[in-house]
Amino acid sequence: MISNFYYEFLLLGLVSTLLLLLYVLYVRVPVDAAYLRTGLGKPKVLLGRGGFVFPFLHTLTPVNLQTYSLELCLQGANSLISKDLLRVDVLMVFSVRVAAQVNSVQLAARVLGEINLQRDTIKSLLEAEGTAVLRGTAAMMSFNTVHQQRHDFTETVNRRLNLQLRKYGLEVVSTALMKVEQTPKSYYDPQQVLDAQGLMLLEKAQFAYAKQRQVQRWDAELSARRHDFHSAVQRMVWERDEFSARLQHIRFKAEADAKAEQELEEIQLAKDMALEMVQRDVQLMRIQTEQELAAAQTVIPLKLVSA
Structure with missing residues (x-):
């Protein structure tokens, strides 16, 4: 019975030792790293999975x-x-x-x-x-x-x-x-030859761009002046048209006023003539009436005498 217990204890010790050795000797590889195992045997890369590494026999190089x-x-x-x-x-x-x-x-x-x-x-x-x-x-x-x-x-x-x-x-x-x-x-x-050539090309390009900017600036100024000139001419044309329209309006008004004054004079003249004719007719009627009265007065005494 003691011998059985001894063998069981020995077996348990061997298994424990083997598991401990496996735990110590087995290298687990993390996700963000790899190992190169060199030494005994061919070089082996431990990538994505672990492997056994024996001290004094293997060397690990982490990557x-x-x-x-x-x-x-x-x-x-x-x-x-x-x-x-x-x-x-x-x-x-x-x-x-x-x-x-x-x-x-x-x-x-x-x-x-x-x-x-x-x-x-x-x-x-x-x-x-x-x-x-x-x-x-x-x-x-x-x-x-x-x-x-x-x-x-x-x-x-x-x-x-x-x-x-x-x-x-x-x-x-x-x-x-x-x-x-x-x-x-x-x-x-x-x-340096390359720098000298590049500097020459750079200065040439800068001069060309400066010239182009100057020409564009002149064109812009000329366009602005041309626009101002056309605007001034257009404004003068508008002022001339406005002045002509005002002058025409004054002329039309003067003619209308003259025509109205003439019509008023004609109306006044017609009124004067009508009044004169009325006065003349009244005068004629008064004279005729007086003559008729005078004639009547002359006839009445004659009738009295005849009677």
Whole structure:
């Protein structure tokens, strides 16, 4: 009975020890990381699943799969030179990470090293490779093309940079062009052939734009003066028409007043003539009446005498 208990206890101890060893030796991989196991056997990438790691036999190299957001600013003396030899200041923001693939994790573990050094290493790689890609892409496009077709410029940089970073196990998640500006003239070096040509073209373009602005300003002033002249002429025509209308109105009024006065005179003359005729008729009637009375008075005595 004691021997049975001893064997059971020994078996339980062995099982517990085995489970403890499995717990200690089995490495679980988080979602945002991967491991490269080297040492005994072939190198193995632990990605998305765990694995056994034996001390003194295996070495684990952690690789961060998180996305890094890095800025690349090229301006001033370090600015890009476009196809038309003009300098361009650009600010681009890249989102970069280690590709979640076995080969990419192996490459990243060898190139980037320890996980606490990965960000600085990625930044150095991005500055070197990104600068080369940006300069090569800008050299194929004019300044106006880079400014007006930002999407095409960004897509070209994204595609070419992905090809360059793939050999380090990295991939570009997104690329954003934040700023595109013309580099000030003070950063052009006349001793350099490209800068001298670009400065000549820039001054020529600025002179042409200044001349065009001056011509447009003269055209605007001429158009304004022409408009003022036509407005003044139109105003004079309106004043002349208004004066003619007033003069015509005065003439019509004078003629109407003269005609009315003439009609009043004619009416007065007719009234005078009518009054004179009435007075004459009255006078004639009075004379006739007097004559009739006189004749009647003469007839009455004759009748009395005859009687």
